[in-house]
Amino acid sequence: MLSPFRRVVGIVGIAVVATLGITACSAGSSDSSASGGKSVVVDSSFDLKTADPNREYETTGSIVAKALYETLLTFKGDDVTKPVDGLASYEMNADNTVMTLTMADGHVFSDGTPVTVDDAVFSLQRVQGIKGNPSFLLEGITVAKTSDTTLTLTAATPNPALPYILPNPALSVVNKKVVESNGGTATDADGAEAYLNGASAGSGPYMLESFDVASQVVFTKNPKYTGDAPAYDRVVLRNVQGPTQKLNIQAGESQVALDLNPDQVAEVGSSDVTVLSSPSRYMIFLLLNQDPSVSAITSNPDFLKAVKAGIDYNKIVDLAGDGSVQPGGFIPSLFVGAIDASDGNQHDAAAAKAALASSGYKGEDVTLNFPNDITVQGLSLQSVAESVQAQLKEVGINIVLAPAPVATELDAYRNGKETVGLWYWGPDFPDPSNYLAFTPGELVGLRAGWAAGADQTVTDLATAAKAAVSTDERQSAYAALQKAQNASGPFVPLLQPAQNVVTSKSITAVSLNPVWTIDLAGIK
Amino acid sequence: MKTEKRSAPAGIPPLARYLAIRLGVTALLMLGVTLVTFILTNLVPADPVQAALGEQAAANPEIVAQFRENAGLDKPLPVQYFTYLGHLFQGDLGTSTQTRTSVATELGKAFPATIELAVGAILISAIIGIGLGLWAALRQRTFVDQVIRVVSLIGLSVPAFWMALLVYFIFFFQLKLFPGSGRLDPAAIAPPHVTGLYTVDSVLAGQWATFGDAVYHLVLPASVLALYTIGLLTRFSRSAILEVLDADYVRGARAKGLTGRTVVFKYVLRGALVPIITVLGIAFGSLLSGTVLVEKVYSWHGLGEYAFSSATKLDLPAIMGVGLVVGIVYIGLNFIVDIAYGFIDPRVRAA
Amino acid sequence: MSQTTAPTSRTQPDVLAVAARRRMRFPAALRNPLAVTGTAIIVIWLLLALLAPMISPADPLAQDFDRLQPPSAAHWFGTDQLGRDVLARVLDGARVSIILPLLLVVSSLLVGTVAGSIAGYFGKVADEVIMRIADLVFAFPTIILAMVIAASLGPSLTNAVIAMLIVSWPAYARVTRSLVVVASRSEYVVAGRLLGNSPFTSLGKDILPNIIAPVVVLATLDVGTAILLLAGLSFLGLGAVPPTPDWGAMVSDGVQNFSSWWISVFPGLAILTVVLAFNFLGDALRDGLDPRTADAVKGRAL
Amino acid sequence: MSTIPASQPAASGGLSIRDLTLSIGRGDKAKRILRGISLDIPAGRITGLAGESGSGKTMTGMTVLGLQPAQATVGGVIEFDGRNLLELPTKKLNTLRGNDIAMVFQDPTSSLHPMLSIGSQLTDHVRQHTGMSKREALERARVVLEQVKVPDPAGALKKYPHQFSGGQLQRVAIASAIMCSPSVLIADEPTTALDVTVQAGILRLLRELCDDLGLAILLVTHDLGVMSALADTIAVMREGEIVEHGDRFQVITAPRDPYTKALIDALPHDGSAPTAPGSTSTGDAS
Numbered sequence A: 001m002l003s004p005f006r007r008v009v010g011i012v013g014i015a016v017v018a019t020l021g022i023t024a025c026s027a028g029s030s031d032s033s034a035s036g037g038k039s040v041v042v043d044s045s046f047d048l049k050t051a052d053p054n055r056e057y058e059t060t061g062s063i064v065a066k067a068l069y070e071t072l073l074t075f076k077g078d079d080v081t082k083p084v085d086g087l088a089s090y091e092m093n094a095d096n097t098v099m100t101l102t103m104a105d106g107h108v109f110s111d112g113t114p115v116t117v118d119d120a121v122f123s124l125q126r127v128q129g130i131k132g133n134p135s136f137l138l139e140g141i142t143v144a145k146t147s148d149t150t151l152t153l154t155a156a157t158p159n160p161a162l163p164y165i166l167p168n169p170a171l172s173v174v175n176k177k178v179v180e181s182n183g184g185t186a187t188d189a190d191g192a193e194a195y196l197n198g199a200s201a202g203s204g205p206y207m208l209e210s211f212d213v214a215s216q217v218v219f220t221k222n223p224k225y226t227g228d229a230p231a232y233d234r235v236v237l238r239n240v241q242g243p244t245q246k247l248n249i250q251a252g253e254s255q256v257a258l259d260l261n262p263d264q265v266a267e268v269g270s271s272d273v274t275v276l277s278s279p280s281r282y283m284i285f286l287l288l289n290q291d292p293s294v295s296a297i298t299s300n301p302d303f304l305k306a307v308k309a310g311i312d313y314n315k316i317v318d319l320a321g322d323g324s325v326q327p328g329g330f331i332p333s334l335f336v337g338a339i340d341a342s343d344g345n346q347h348d349a350a351a352a353k354a355a356l357a358s359s360g361y362k363g364e365d366v367t368l369n370f371p372n373d374i375t376v377q378g379l380s381l382q383s384v385a386e387s388v389q390a391q392l393k394e395v396g397i398n399i400v401l402a403p404a405p406v407a408t409e410l411d412a413y414r415n416g417k418e419t420v421g422l423w424y425w426g427p428d429f430p431d432p433s434n435y436l437a438f439t440p441g442e443l444v445g446l447r448a449g450w451a452a453g454a455d456q457t458v459t460d461l462a463t464a465a466k467a468a469v470s471t472d473e474r475q476s477a478y479a480a481l482q483k484a485q486n487a488s489g490p491f492v493p494l495l496q497p498a499q500n501v502v503t504s505k506s507i508t509a510v511s512l513n514p515v516w517t518i519d520l521a522g523i524k
Numbered sequence B: 001m002k003t004e005k006r007s008a009p010a011g012i013p014p015l016a017r018y019l020a021i022r023l024g025v026t027a028l029l030m031l032g033v034t035l036v037t038f039i040l041t042n043l044v045p046a047d048p049v050q051a052a053l054g055e056q057a058a059a060n061p062e063i064v065a066q067f068r069e070n071a072g073l074d075k076p077l078p079v080q081y082f083t084y085l086g087h088l089f090q091g092d093l094g095t096s097t098q099t100r101t102s103v104a105t106e107l108g109k110a111f112p113a114t115i116e117l118a119v120g121a122i123l124i125s126a127i128i129g130i131g132l133g134l135w136a137a138l139r140q141r142t143f144v145d146q147v148i149r150v151v152s153l154i155g156l157s158v159p160a161f162w163m164a165l166l167v168y169f170i171f172f173f174q175l176k177l178f179p180g181s182g183r184l185d186p187a188a189i190a191p192p193h194v195t196g197l198y199t200v201d202s203v204l205a206g207q208w209a210t211f212g213d214a215v216y217h218l219v220l221p222a223s224v225l226a227l228y229t230i231g232l233l234t235r236f237s238r239s240a241i242l243e244v245l246d247a248d249y250v251r252g253a254r255a256k257g258l259t260g261r262t263v264v265f266k267y268v269l270r271g272a273l274v275p276i277i278t279v280l281g282i283a284f285g286s287l288l289s290g291t292v293l294v295e296k297v298y299s300w301h302g303l304g305e306y307a308f309s310s311a312t313k314l315d316l317p318a319i320m321g322v323g324l325v326v327g328i329v330y331i332g333l334n335f336i337v338d339i340a341y342g343f344i345d346p347r348v349r350a351a
Numbered sequence C: 001m002s003q004t005t006a007p008t009s010r011t012q013p014d015v016l017a018v019a020a021r022r023r024m025r026f027p028a029a030l031r032n033p034l035a036v037t038g039t040a041i042i043v044i045w046l047l048l049a050l051l052a053p054m055i056s057p058a059d060p061l062a063q064d065f066d067r068l069q070p071p072s073a074a075h076w077f078g079t080d081q082l083g084r085d086v087l088a089r090v091l092d093g094a095r096v097s098i099i100l101p102l103l104l105v106v107s108s109l110l111v112g113t114v115a116g117s118i119a120g121y122f123g124k125v126a127d128e129v130i131m132r133i134a135d136l137v138f139a140f141p142t143i144i145l146a147m148v149i150a151a152s153l154g155p156s157l158t159n160a161v162i163a164m165l166i167v168s169w170p171a172y173a174r175v176t177r178s179l180v181v182v183a184s185r186s187e188y189v190v191a192g193r194l195l196g197n198s199p200f201t202s203l204g205k206d207i208l209p210n211i212i213a214p215v216v217v218l219a220t221l222d223v224g225t226a227i228l229l230l231a232g233l234s235f236l237g238l239g240a241v242p243p244t245p246d247w248g249a250m251v252s253d254g255v256q257n258f259s260s261w262w263i264s265v266f267p268g269l270a271i272l273t274v275v276l277a278f279n280f281l282g283d284a285l286r287d288g289l290d291p292r293t294a295d296a297v298k299g300r301a302l
Numbered sequence D: 001m002s003t004i005p006a007s008q009p010a011a012s013g014g015l016s017i018r019d020l021t022l023s024i025g026r027g028d029k030a031k032r033i034l035r036g037i038s039l040d041i042p043a044g045r046i047t048g049l050a051g052e053s054g055s056g057k058t059m060t061g062m063t064v065l066g067l068q069p070a071q072a073t074v075g076g077v078i079e080f081d082g083r084n085l086l087e088l089p090t091k092k093l094n095t096l097r098g099n100d101i102a103m104v105f106q107d108p109t110s111s112l113h114p115m116l117s118i119g120s121q122l123t124d125h126v127r128q129h130t131g132m133s134k135r136e137a138l139e140r141a142r143v144v145l146e147q148v149k150v151p152d153p154a155g156a157l158k159k160y161p162h163q164f165s166g167g168q169l170q171r172v173a174i175a176s177a178i179m180c181s182p183s184v185l186i187a188d189e190p191t192t193a194l195d196v197t198v199q200a201g202i203l204r205l206l207r208e209l210c211d212d213l214g215l216a217i218l219l220v221t222h223d224l225g226v227m228s229a230l231a232d233t234i235a236v237m238r239e240g241e242i243v244e245h246g247d248r249f250q251v252i253t254a255p256r257d258p259y260t261k262a263l264i265d266a267l268p269h270d271g272s273a274p275t276a277p278g279s280t281s282t283g284d285a286s
Helices: A003-028 A059-068 A117-129 A133-138 A176-181 A242-251 A262-268 A301-310 A313-320 A349-359 A381-395 A406-414 A432-438 A443-447 A456-467 A471-488 B014-043 B048-052 B061-071 B077-089 B103-138 B143-157 B160-174 B198-204 B208-245 B248-255 B260-298 B303-312 B316-344 B346-350 C015-021 C026-030 C033-055 C086-122 C124-138 C142-153 C157-185 C187-194 C199-235 C247-256 C261-288 C291-300 D057-064 D090-096 D118-130 D134-147 D153-158 D166-178 D196-213 D224-230 D248-253 D258-265
Strands: A039-044 A073-076 A079-085 A088-092 A098-103 A141-145 A150-155 A206-211 A216-221 A234-239 A273-279 A283-288 A365-371 A398-404 A420-425 A491-495 A498-504 A511-513 A517-519 D015-024 D031-041 D046-050 D072-080 D101-104 D184-188 D216-220 D233-238 D241-247
Touching: A039 A242, A059 A206, A059 A216, A059 A234, A059 A517, A079 A088, A098 A117, A117 A133, A117 A141, A117 A150, A117 A176, A242 A262, A242 A498, A242 B160, A242 C247, A262 A273, A262 A498, A283 A301, A283 A381, A301 A349, A301 A381, A301 A471, A313 A381, A313 A491, A349 A381, A365 A381, A365 A406, A381 A398, A381 A420, A381 A491, A398 A406, A406 B048, A406 B303, A420 A432, A432 A443, A432 A456, A432 A471, A456 A471, B014 B077, B014 B316, B014 C124, B014 C142, B048 B061, B077 B316, B103 B143, B103 B208, B103 B260, B103 B303, B103 B316, B143 B208, B143 C033, B143 C199, B143 C261, B160 B208, B160 B260, B160 C199, B160 C247, B160 C261, B198 B208, B208 B260, B248 B260, B248 D101, B260 B303, B260 B316, B260 D118, B303 B316, B303 C142, C033 C086, C033 C261, C086 C124, C086 C157, C086 C199, C086 C247, C086 C261, C124 C157, C142 C157, C142 C199, C157 C187, C157 C199, C187 C199, C199 C247, C199 C261, C247 C261, D015 D057, D031 D046, D031 D057, D031 D072, D031 D216, D031 D241, D046 D057, D046 D196, D046 D224, D057 D072, D057 D184, D057 D216, D101 D166, D118 D134, D118 D153, D118 D166, D134 D153, D134 D166, D166 D196, D184 D196, D196 D216, D196 D224, D216 D224, D224 D248, D233 D248, D233 D258, D241 D248, D241 D258
Parallel strands: A039 A234, A365 A398, A365 A420, D046 D216, D046 D233, D101 D184, D184 D216
Antiparallel strands: A073 A079, A088 A098, A098 A150, A141 A150, A206 A216, A216 A234, A273 A498, A283 A420, A283 A491, A511 A517, D015 D031, D015 D072, D233 D241
């Protein structure tokens, strides 16, 4: 327009370029890593709430607690069938009511003080006293110090699962003196959480360097740790969504990714990374409410049969990708009592249509509620819901999807108000007795409107399973229970998704476990 | 549009009066913000207790009762609200029902992250947007002008969340030009906390490598976020500058024989600055709300993500805290913009 | 907060001169190549949306195909994680992703214009109440407020639209109010009032025709914003309920399957083209407006 | 029609316009704004250029400084100091603008930047043209403000345009124009935007400057009343051409051109300037 302005434009242009140049320059100088020693980056999708081991009961929380603390009993590697000694060794009396724990010598906290029986008693009582999410693990159990090296856990009713419960990282032993001096008590007045979110007070392989529930937790090696020293001096556990995890591990930004779904794993290609794929501990299931006041349709046994036969399980397993399986019953394949898919529900469109015809269903809309902001091992429940909807449509059942954020939906689910629900269950401890929740009148059973006494056959089988002692007995008792549930119960086990841990080639070993997902100290 | 503020009644210093009114309005608005958020979040047909407690704990009436009592949820709603206000007046934003950490602490972490992102984006958009707007204005009705117009409209039309993905995929994953998620290299240690802005804190601590790292991580998300505001600022500064280019004082400046550079930077840009600053303020506000979509893709744990997770997890005190902070920022922004007018325009200063 | 509406009025205080000069050269504005391009794209998309069931290559809900197939002759846009045809879903998604925001803009235009007219014309209490509520809404960032509302009402398209309506009417109210304030001081309106016109006659006959053009331009520009906002909410899982095809939700599906770029790239491009088309049109129309009223529109079209 | 040759040759420091043409647009659609203007603006005299709005008088003034619209095509010669201004590159022209040839605009409230201090606006071009230091330039500005009779010159330098009355501001604008001691001053409707009461003062100031500094002043106005009070020679423009050119007395009392005659007859007889029915073509940009 005006010749003198021509130069100005040039100047502005240069200014823009120069600014970009400056950013580019400064970018070049960032590759120096700030810390000495070897460090490893683990990407995970957080559900973290706290670093207080006695309060945490989340997947990420367990990973954190496992790295910072030790438990009285533990599992070796991924073998959860046999509890082994941790900070203590144990003995169980004959009727499974009293467990005596003898503290092992030589364990010390990161501040150098020895781990004593007082610390152990305090920690377990603290779990009970603060009335938090993990408190139920020790419900009905009395913890008492019996000598300078022993304590007893006394249960009111026989509790054979107790040795399997104790390795849970929520039952970690904290340094009593440190915790108490920071407001800690074994009651609901406990105020040590804030302190434990900033520093660890444990005897585990790592110490807490920094903790941010939203973004990342950083661990540094505990020099006082008495076990095998971990291979990495520093671990960064970052909160990263599954898709981003995949890009990060491919680009070498992280060394371990925990939440890739099978599709993503398939895309990674095994040339740059190592993929460890195994069935996870989670079981995704459909529940059909048996309470006629909630739904006359879903409480109809024929309709229930139609749904069970109408779902194409293979298609869902296919959707979930390699490594995932159809659980035969509600107990995942990892545990005693699990049954094979061939013993579970089978897809049979003709049978479904026949059952539907005799149920009197007239094509009414049936609402399927599910949380849409949850992924299980990277698999979104929404995909499963959409798949189920399409399959049931083929046999003539009209499902309407009703997604909601999990927080909103939990209320309806836990109060047994959902007509059809799509949820998943992660075991509280690696023992089939945890799955008795899926029987009439129990925790999850009630959510499906399955009241106590609603199905005497199943209830009787549950009682029998509970009473079974030897592994063989338990196996067959739980198998029978699940088959009965499959026949008449409100739960339709759909899927046990694969757990895929992807590591870069520089990692030679990771230690996975169904209870605490991954032992950060086991990364080599 | 309001010009009534130009004259203040005699007796009270106009600035004091202005500040008093401003503060009063702000306080009322904040009260409104808390009330609206409180009502909205209590409309949710779900129980925050369920959202906060685990499977087994939620089935235990004792634990549930304990939780309700601790969170004050056992009281009637009006009591809850007034209790909240009471704490608020003492500077206490309450405790998150999810993490049992003080909301102020959590906001203290999330807020600087978002501010850093938004400031980065506004800087990028100011430089590029005003530059392009100036270029287009000086080349009005030429091909360049048309191209810039289309480019800026594209900037206004790109869905940020989609662009965030695309850019991440291309520049981080394919070309490996920029780092991936997060605010710093995972191996890096965050600089000592002063402002919470990594760029500022690292400079304060003299950690230049960390500063570079922080800026490096900022480039992609800030650029994506800036696209919209670049479009906005380009369009707006173009028309503001065009208007000024026609002004007598620009012709006057040229008649004085001033060089093109002086005319543009001293006369034209200054003349267009008031409307441009206004848009910058509005743009910054829109950036703040836009961050949630970009934060999600870049694992940038800022206010947007905090707001989203609090909203979906029914973390009432956290949502209220976000509402308050954001409200204050918006109002503060307008305030800053008004003050900026004063610095730029002596006529406003006098009024 | 409201003084930011028309920034240039600070340097150019003769607002009163505007009323007489306000003319909208619509036909001329529409001859602009941008407007032609924009209109053409919009028409094409609207046709696609209307004809979707007829021209769609597949049932957008049917999970009939192999999962995650890249684009091919059989599936131009590939298939998604459930084996649905992406092209079919993009076409069908137009119905939700374009038409719903259009309805939304029309409703917020109605609500906002009425509220703004009342505030601007009657002033005093009505003005204070309405504009303070508007201020309150403005004190929230749009998407966060929409997020909270959508989360409390539960995700569904209806609720998302309600949330968006709540956050978008104040823009119209402000622009309308400022235009009405100016217009109602102009001589012909004052004269009309002196002649005994009722407030409503005066509003409807003398004022509205004068302010309608800028409001329509604002609305055109706003369609793009509305499409983006709805897509954003759906992306966050607070909008469209599956399996309804919605572009924002489809992009979100693509996030989970990053390497299957086609799942998110095509719906993203769809959003981009439609929004761009509306912005082309709106921008061209705005050029046709008197510069002063265009400022009011610009100031609020953010 | 432009038949009037210069009555005196261009004195040194003066300006001479020959056959100036200006059109906007190309080919048949071209709009011819100036159709061959020839005019001398000698030093020490005030040359009036009158005409109604749209006659091209303001464009003539603008073109002298090269401020015509970018899309305009210009022909002819504007001779200054032995050079044709129309052929000077912008860079060269810039060294003359404000330095040797200065301009005063119609409305001082819009021709001065509202956000820059008087001191800054009075000195920026001086410093650029002469390389004076900031302090020297400010001192010069103070002297010049005193010269144009702005009260409290030192204080005025720190003020902003909105803090002055219109009349005072026009004095400031004139001060800005004469800061570099130009030899030619183009005054485009310098009193039109002012109150009648202060117009006389400004006119008197222009006269003084012309006489004291030997300035060549081109006074562009539609107001023949102003013109008759101030100009030494008067040229009348109509539709891009000069239709009348001569001594003030001769033009006012015995116009040869019927259009001029009509203009003069329209003058009110109380001596005050008639209110402008519309402003000049560029004057309404505020």
